[in-house]
Amino acid sequence: MSLLARTDKIFYGTLETISDGDVSQVATSISAAIDQASLCATTETSDSYDELGAQLNTLEQQAHQAVKSQLDIASLLPKLKESKPLGPAELKTLELLIVGDAEYFLKYEADLNRWKEEVNQLIAEIAKLQSSRLDVDGLMHLQALCQELRRVLPNIVYYLDQKERTNKFHEATNGSIDARDTASWPKWSQQ
Numbered sequence: 001m002s003l004l005a006r007t008d009k010i011f012y013g014t015l016e017t018i019s020d021g022d023v024s025q026v027a028t029s030i031s032a033a034i035d036q037a038s039l040c041a042t043t044e045t046s047d048s049y050d051e052l053g054a055q056l057n058t059l060e061q062q063a064h065q066a067v068k069s070q071l072d073i074a075s076l077l078p079k080l081k082e083s084k085p086l087g088p089a090e091l092k093t094l095e096l097l098i099v100g101d102a103e104y105f106l107k108y109e110a111d112l113n114r115w116k117e118e119v120n121q122l123i124a125e126i127a128k129l130q131s132s133r134l135d136v137d138g139l140m141h142l143q144a145l146c147q148e149l150r151r152v153l154p155n156i157v158y159y160l161d162q163k164e165r166t167n168k169f170h171e172a173t174n175g176s177i178d179a180r181d182t183a184s185w186p187k188w189s190q191q
């Protein structure tokens with residue numbers, strides 16, 4: 001899908017789904033998520049945490065739609081359709097629409113070094129097991145270490161994916177924006 005088609009989808013999807021007045025819905029969802037987090041701390045069940053995850057997913061989607069409703073996207077579409085150059089404010093709006101979530105994730109994420117350190121410690125533990133006898137206890141320990149690594153690695157991969165996404169956007173928009181420029185963009189942006 002071309003940049004123009006993706007932009008149409010983004011713009012028209014925004015106009016139909018949320019208005020400026022719906023930001024209060026985001027505030028309501030924040031309260032519900034905070035209440036659910038308190039319930040999680042009290043009950044400590046997987047179901048309560050699963051429900052918190054579902055509420056946070058909804059909250060994230062609502063925040064995304066609310067952001068789009070507050071951006072001046074109407075002026076972008078005609079310029080993109082006519083391949084006219086974008087001004088700095090319009091390019092910033094396009095950036096927020098396409099990679100804003102990734103940029104803000106990178107801006108506020110503070111655990112990358114801890115995740116990398118945890119991976120290094122877990123790999124060191126696995127290396128120790130390599131030189132020991134792998135009986136049932138050793139094999140179960142190895143399984144536990146692998147599970148821990150599988151828990152941490154997606155966080156690192158997600159961080160690096162977001163970093164690469166923002167870099168590709170900046171490379172693709174360094175100059176004029178053209179539908180041919182999108183070939184190097186991530187797959188999600190071409191759907």
